[in-house]
Amino acid sequence: WEGLLQSRDAGVADWIGYIESANLADNEKNIAAFADSGYDVIVTIGFNMTEATYSMAIKYPNIKFIGIDQTLARDDKHPEWPLANLVSITYHEDQSGFLVGALGAMMSTTHKIGAVCGTDVIPPVWRYGKSYQAGAAYADARFGSRTKVTVVYHNDVDFDLTFNDPAWGTDQANSMIAQGVDVIFGCGGDTGNGAIIAAAQHNVYAIGVDTDQYFTLPEIGAWMLSSA
Numbered sequence: 001w002e003g004l005l006q007s008r009d010a011g012v013a014d015w016i017g018y019i020e021s022a023n024l025a026d027n028e029k030n031i032a033a034f035a036d037s038g039y040d041v042i043v044t045i046g047f048n049m050t051e052a053t054y055s056m057a058i059k060y061p062n063i064k065f066i067g068i069d070q071t072l073a074r075d076d077k078h079p080e081w082p083l084a085n086l087v088s089i090t091y092h093e094d095q096s097g098f099l100v101g102a103l104g105a106m107m108s109t110t111h112k113i114g115a116v117c118g119t120d121v122i123p124p125v126w127r128y129g130k131s132y133q134a135g136a137a138y139a140d141a142r143f144g145s146r147t148k149v150t151v152v153y154h155n156d157v158d159f160d161l162t163f164n165d166p167a168w169g170t171d172q173a174n175s176m177i178a179q180g181v182d183v184i185f186g187c188g189g190d191t192g193n194g195a196i197i198a199a200a201q202h203n204v205y206a207i208g209v210d211t212d213q214y215f216t217l218p219e220i221g222a223w224m225l226s227s228a
Contacts (some may be wrong), residue, residue: 013027024162028051035060038074043068047122048159055077057086071123090124096228097128099188100207103141104146104183106207112148114176116169116195118188119162120153127189128209129132129153152178154191166194173198183207183225196220 007013017039019030027049027226034042035056043066044053051071056064058080059110072088074081101153104113113136120126128153152172154162173184173195185207186192196206196213200220208217208227215223 031056044166093124093127094131097131098135100228101132102139105136105139110180110182112181113183114150114181116172119155153212163189165191169194170198186226
C-alpha cells in the first residue's frame with residue numbers, strides 16, 4: 001500500500017484502492033469489485049488467495065494480476081497455467097527458515113529450540129518448518145552441539161482458523177518452554193504471534209516471520225532475536 005501511495009504521488013498511478021477480505025469466501029467478490037470498477041492492475045496478497053486469483057484472472061483476461069506468496073503450476077486444478085495476465089511472486093522460505101534455525105541453535109543454552117507453525121498443508125509453512133530443522137542441524141555439525149528441534153503444525157482445525165489461533169500458539173509455546181525450549185520460532189500469523197509473545201513473557205528468545213516483528217510486536221522487542 002505504501003508503494004501504491006508513492007506511485008500515485010509520482011504520477012504513475014492515479015486511481016488506487018484496497019479491500020481487506022473478512023474471510024476466504026469474500027476473495028472472488030472483492031477482486032470482482034475492483035475488476036468491475038475499471039482497475040487495470042489487481043494485486044492479491046497471501047497464499048489463501050491463490051485459487052481466487054487464478055480463476056478471476058481467467059475471467060478478466062484484460063486485467064493484469066499480481067499474486068503475492070502464491071505458488072502455481074500446471075495441473076488438474078490449473079490446466080490453463082501459465083496465464084499471460086497473471087504473475088506469481090514467491091519467496092525463499094527455505095533460505096530464511098534455515099538461517100533462523102541455525103541462529104536459534106547457536107543462541108540456545110539448553111540446546112532445545114521450537115517452532116509453532118500454521119498448517120503444513122501450505123508449502124511455504126512446510127518449508128519454514130523443515131528448513132528451521134535443517135539450519136539447526138547445520139549449526140550442530142559446524143559447532144559440535146546437539147540441538148533438539150520441536151516443530152508443531154496447527155493441522156487440527158479448519159483452514160480459516162489455523163493462522164488465527166493465538167491461544168493455541170500460546171499453549172504450544174508454554175508446553176515447549178516447560179520442557180526446556182529457550183528459542184521459539186512463530187511461523188503462522190496470529191497463531192505464531194501467540195507463541196512468540198508467550199516466549200517473551202517467559203524471557204525466552206522469540207523469532208518472528210514475514211516482516212521485521214521487532215516493529216510489529218514492540219512489546220516483546222527485548223526478546224526478539226530475529227525474524228525470517
